[in-house]
Amino acid sequence: MKATIITIGDEILIGQIVDTNSGFIAKSLDRIGVEITEMISISDDKQHILDTFEKLQDNVDLVLITGGLGPTKDDVTKKTFCDYFEDELIVNQKVLAHVTDLIEGFYNRPITQMNKDQALVPSKATVLHNKVGTAPGMWVKKRNTVFVSLPGVPYEMKYLVENEVVPKIIKEYSRPYIIHKTVLTYGQGESMVAERIEAWEDSLPSFLRLAYLPSPGRVKLRLSARGTDKEFLDAELEKHLLSLAVIISDIIVGYEEDETIEVMLAAALQKQGKTIATAESCSGGSIASLIAAVPGVSSCFKGSVVAYDTRIKTAVLGIPEAMIEEFSVVSATVAKAMALSVQKMMQSDYAIATTGNAGPSKGDSDAEIGTVFIALATPDEVIVEEFNFGQPREKVIDRTVYKSLEMLQKEIFKNVL
Amino acid sequence: MKATIITIGDEILIGQIVDTNSGFIAKSLDRIGVEITEMISISDDKQHILDTFEKLQDNVDLVLITGGLGPTKDDVTKKTFCDYFEDELIVNQKVLAHVTDLIEGFYNRPITQMNKDQALVPSKATVLHNKVGTAPGMWVKKRNTVFVSLPGVPYEMKYLVENEVVPKIIKEYSRPYIIHKTVLTYGQGESMVAERIEAWEDSLPSFLRLAYLPSPGRVKLRLSARGTDKEFLDAELEKHLLSLAVIISDIIVGYEEDETIEVMLAAALQKQGKTIATAESCSGGSIASLIAAVPGVSSCFKGSVVAYDTRIKTAVLGIPEAMIEEFSVVSATVAKAMALSVQKMMQSDYAIATTGNAGPSKGDSDAEIGTVFIALATPDEVIVEEFNFGQPREKVIDRTVYKSLEMLQKEIFKNVL
The missing domain is CATH 3.30.70.2860 (Alpha-Beta Plaits)
Incomplete structure (x- = not known):
C-alpha cells in the first residue's frame, strides 16, 4: 500500500514554519506497513493543488493532505475538493453542533459566520470528527485513490491520524x-x-x-x-x-525500537528508581526541557539550575569565585563542582553539568569557541569529559545535549549489565 | 526566478527525522527574491531521483538537493548526477586535500577509502567548498536549469547556502x-x-x-x-x-521583520540594559533554553531554576511548604512566589515563573490537566495569569512558553512607548 503526503501552505514554502506534520504522518503510517512514496509541500493555489492531485491519482492508494483547513483557508481546500470530486458543500449537522459547543461553550463567545462555515463539507466526503478543534477531517475516494484532508494545526492533525485515519486504514486495507x-x-x-x-x-x-x-x-x-x-x-x-x-x-x-534517547533514559531511570538533575551553563536548559517533555517524567526528574551568567554559578550553585578564577569558568574542575552541587541541592542520584563556550564570540573565559566540559555525577563518582564541538552555536548546544544524554545512557546501561 | 527543493532520504519518508533543511533553504532564497514552487522529499532510489529531475528540468531555474551526500550515500547521489548529466566522476584535488586535513588533523585518525571517495565529483560540476565538513556541494547546469547538491547535515548545508549558494545566485541572476x-x-x-x-x-x-x-x-x-x-x-x-x-x-x-519572539526580546532587553531569569515547573526549562539559544544573550540572561519536583520548589526556591499546602502547588500564589524568589536569587530585573499541570495525568495537585499559572515579576510588580491550555502535553508546554514570552513582550513594549 502506497501513500503520498501533501502539505499546503505558503508559510512552509517561504520557510516561515517547518513542516513537522509530514514526519508524524509518515511515522504513523510506516508503523502499519504503508509505504510513503513522497512528501510534497505546495502553495495555497487551487490549480497547483488540482495538478498535484491529478499526478497522484491512481498512482498511489492514499493521499494525505494537511494545512489549508483553518477558517480563513477553508475556501481554497474545500472548493478544490468540490472541483476535483465534482461535488458540492453541504452542512454537516454533527460538525456544526460540535463547532457551536466549542466556540460558545469553551471560548465563551458568539459563533461567527466563518465558524459556521467550518461545518460545510463536500457531500461525498466521510467526515473524520475532530474532537480537539473546529476543522473536520475528510476522507473521499476517487477510483483507486483515497484523498484524506486533515487540519494543519499539529495536535489536531495528530488526534485525527491516531483516532480516525490509522484505525480506518487498518480496518479497510491489508498491508505487509x-x-x-x-x-x-x-x-x-x-x-x-x-x-x-x-x-x-x-x-x-x-x-x-x-x-x-x-x-x-x-x-x-x-x-x-x-x-x-x-x-x-x-x-x-x-x-x-x-x-x-x-x-x-x-x-x-x-x-x-522507535524511541528517542530521552524517552529511553526516563524509562530506565524509573525502572531503577533513580533520579536525575542538571546544572546547565552553555546548554541553557535544553537538557532539562528535553527530559521534562517526556510524559510521566516527574518520578525521575528533579529539576535543573541554569547558571548562564558566571555569577549565578557562585550565587546559586555555590561554586567558589576563587575556583573559577584559578581554573576558568570553562574547565573540568568547574563542571565537576557544578554536577556535585546540583546533585546535592536536588538530592538526585545522577546529575549532569555543562559549561562551555557556544560562540559566536568568546564569553567569560578564554576557552576556544566550541569547547565544552560535561560532567556526570553518579552515586559513586564524577566523570568529566572535554569536547570541542566547533561551530556554529546551535551545533555546539545540540551536541552538548546529546553527548550528555549519551554519557548518562552509558552509565545506566553499565548498571543494567 | 523559480526554485524547487528536494530532500533525499528514506529516514525522512519513514518519519524517523524531520526535514528542517528545506525550511532553511526556502527562507534563505525567499529573502533574495527566489520563489519556491515546491518542496519534495523522496527516497534514496536512483530512478526516483532521475524521474524527479526530469519533471523539474526547464520548469524551474534552480533545483536544490540535500541529503544523500554522507560517505555511505555518496554513491547514489553522485552516480545519479553522472547519469543525468552524462558525466563521470573525477578526483577534485582541493576537496581531497581538505578532507585529508580534516580527518587526519582534526579527528586524528588515518583517512579511509570512503573518505577519499568524497573528493570524487562529476567533471562538469562547479564544486562548492564545504569548510565545515567533508562532503562538497556541487553546482551543475543543464539547459535552463541549475542543479545544486548539498550535504544533508544541517550545519554543513547552512554553511554552503550562506557562503556559496546565495552569493552565487545574487551574482548570476536578477530577481524581483x-x-x-x-x-x-x-x-x-x-x-x-x-x-x-x-x-x-x-x-x-x-x-x-x-x-x-x-x-x-x-x-x-x-x-x-x-x-x-x-x-x-x-x-x-x-x-x-x-x-x-x-x-x-x-x-x-x-x-x-523576520525574527522570532525570543530574538526580539533579547534585543529589547539589551537595549534597555535589563536582565531576565526564569523559574520553571511545567515548562521544564523550555523558556530558558529558547532564550539561551539566542547568540550574545549572556548580557541579558541570568539563568533559571527548573523546579520540576515539588520539593525542589521548597529546597531551592524557598517556597514555604505551608504555602504549597494551603494554596496547592499549581496556584497563583505559588507562581508569584517563584517569580519573586528567582528574581531575587539571580538579581534580575524581570523574572518569569510557570507552574501547571501539563498532563497526561494529574501530578502533585488537583488542578485540571492543562491548568497553568504564569507569573511575571517586573521591577515594580508581579503579574499573574491563569490559563487552561487543554491537552496534549506538548501543546500545554508550547503555549506556556509562548504565553510567557508574550507577557514579557507586552511589559517591555509598554516601557518603550
Missing part, C-alpha cells in the same frame, strides 16, 4: 509488515563503521534494508524488514543483528 | 524584490480577526498578498509585496499596514 530495528553506535564516524560492516551489509537478503543515520558524534544503523510473514521477518532480523553485534560489539551502545 | 512584514496580534482567534479585516483585505492591490499564520493563542498576519521597484513596495506596504493598524489597534502587539 514493516519492522525496523535500530542499532545505536558511538565513537566512530559513518565511513569507519561502513567499512567495518561492508561484508555483512553485502550479505543481507533483499527483504532487509540497511540505512545509516549519522548525527554529530554517533551513527545509528537502521535495519528494516518488509514482508507478509511476521515471524519469519522477526527471526531474520534477530539473526542478522546478532551477526552484526559480533563485528562491532565495541561501539554498540544500545538498541531502540 | 520580495518583502514580508508580519503583524503580531494577540487575544482573538483567526476567524474573528479575518471578519474584522475582510474589507481591508479585499482592497489590497494584486502585488500585496496576505497570509494568516495562526498558532495557539495568537495570529500573525503576514503581508508580502513582490515587484521590481523596492521604494514603491516599501511605501505601499507601509500605507496598508497603517490602515490595518487603525482597524485592529486593540489586538496588535508588535511587528516583526
